[in-house]
Each structure stands twice: as C-alpha cells, then as structure tokens.
Amino acid sequence: MTTTHANPAPTEAPILDVLAERWSTRVYDASATLDEAALESALEAARWAPSANNTQPWRFIVARRDTPEFETVHSALRGFNQSWTSAASALVVFVAETETEDGSPRRMAAYDLGQAAAHFTVQAHASGLHTHQMGGFDAKAVADAFGLDARFVPLTVMSIGSLGDIGQIPEDLRERELAPRTRHAVKDLVLAGA
Ligand SMILES: Cc1cc2nc3c(=O)[nH]c(=O)nc-3n(C[C@H](O)[C@H](O)[C@H](O)COP(=O)(O)O)c2cc1C
Numbered sequence: 001m002t003t004t005h006a007n008p009a010p011t012e013a014p015i016l017d018v019l020a021e022r023w024s025t026r027v028y029d030a031s032a033t034l035d036e037a038a039l040e041s042a043l044e045a046a047r048w049a050p051s052a053n054n055t056q057p058w059r060f061i062v063a064r065r066d067t068p069e070f071e072t073v074h075s076a077l078r079g080f081n082q083s084w085t086s087a088a089s090a091l092v093v094f095v096a097e098t099e100t101e102d103g104s105p106r107r108m109a110a111y112d113l114g115q116a117a118a119h120f121t122v123q124a125h126a127s128g129l130h131t132h133q134m135g136g137f138d139a140k141a142v143a144d145a146f147g148l149d150a151r152f153v154p155l156t157v158m159s160i161g162s163l164g165d166i167g168q169i170p171e172d173l174r175e176r177e178l179a180p181r182t183r184h185a186v187k188d189l190v191l192a193g194a
Helices: 017-021 036-047 068-076 080-085 109-126 139-145 171-178
Strands: 058-064 090-097 130-134 152-161
Touching: 017 109, 036 058, 036 109, 058 068, 058 109, 068 080, 068 090, 068 139, 080 130, 090 109, 109 130, 109 152, 139 152
Parallel strands: none
Antiparallel strands: 058 090, 090 152, 130 152
C-alpha cells in the first residue's frame, strides 16, 4: 500500500493553500509519467513572471527522465542531490541571461530568474506536480554540455515529478522529508514598518 505524505507550512497568517502546501520534496515516484500539460502550464507561469523592464532574462533546459539530457543534468548534480533526483520525472535548468547580445550587463537577471522559478513552482504545485530547487550542481558542466554562450549562466536545477511513497525510502531520507518546516518570524524580517 502506498503511503502518501505532506508537510504543510505552519503559517503565522493565512496564505494561499498552494503556497502553504508546497514543500521541497526528495521523494519522487520513479514509475510516474510526467504530466506534460502541467509542465507546459508551469513554463507558461514562469514566462508570465514580472521582470526588470520586461527583459525576461530567463531560459530553461527541460531534461525528461530516460533521455541523454537528463543524464547530463543529473550527472552535474553534487553529492546527495544525485541520489534522490534519479526518480524525478524531469530536471529543469534555470538559466539567467546575464548580459545582452552586445555585452551590457543585465543587473536584475538573477532576481528575475528567481521570480520565474517561483511562478513555476507555484503553478506546478497547483497542477499536482512536486518540485525541489537545487544550487548544488556543476554549472560549468551544464553550460558546456548544452553549448551555452557565456552570457547564459545556469543558476539552479529544479527536479519535478509526482510524489513517491514515503514508506519505500531510507529512514534518514524519511526523517529529512518529514522534519518540521521552519522560517524566521515575520517580526524578525520586517526591518521597519511592522
Ligand atoms: C536557490 C536554492 C538552492 C537550493 N539548493 C538546494 C540543494 O542543492 N540541495 C537541496 O537538497 N535543497 C536545495 N534547496 C532547497 C532548500 O533547502 C529549501 O527550499 C529550504 O530548505 C526550504 O524548504 P522548503 O522548500 O521545503 O520550504 C535550494 C533552494 C533554493 C531556493
């Protein structure tokens, strides 16, 4: 029997269900088929993120499981990230366009790419997919493998897929997965005007 799980945020104030119910899972169902419509919607949500001067300095590499592209991205992940991501349905590389074609810096590129990633995760979770962003990967290996121009910099990799069976994973992973979600208190974050 499959044991489903969740790890909702204990919020200080009400927030949208999709925000409270999103968490970064490390438990994917390796037998699940990727919901292509959900992926398409997540990419569409990312496309509609705001950006400085509407420059849209985001690019995506979508690597579906059982493809050479997946192997390339997966092998670039560092340490622990490799072990649990092999069951994900896809790995998406989030790439920042850090300069214009004529070499002018795009100062807000990382900020804008992060907003696109946030839109992506929220839409993905609303559509029933689960996600986990990772900074632990070899960005140069990914850039080289996909022949990216130097102005395109991979900043994160996001695993996406269907939630797996928490009853079928090693104890240490289960503990991490079910560990209480924590955040700083809002009162400690608002520097002025609370
Ligand atoms: C930019 C970024 C880089 C991250 N890198 C990693 C990573 O390399 N490995 C990992 O397991 N989690 C990584 N995470 C996930 C965070 O640890 C996670 O979002 C944080 O602990 C909060 O947990 P939650 O997303 O479940 O609320 C990363 C998240 C972000 C946004």
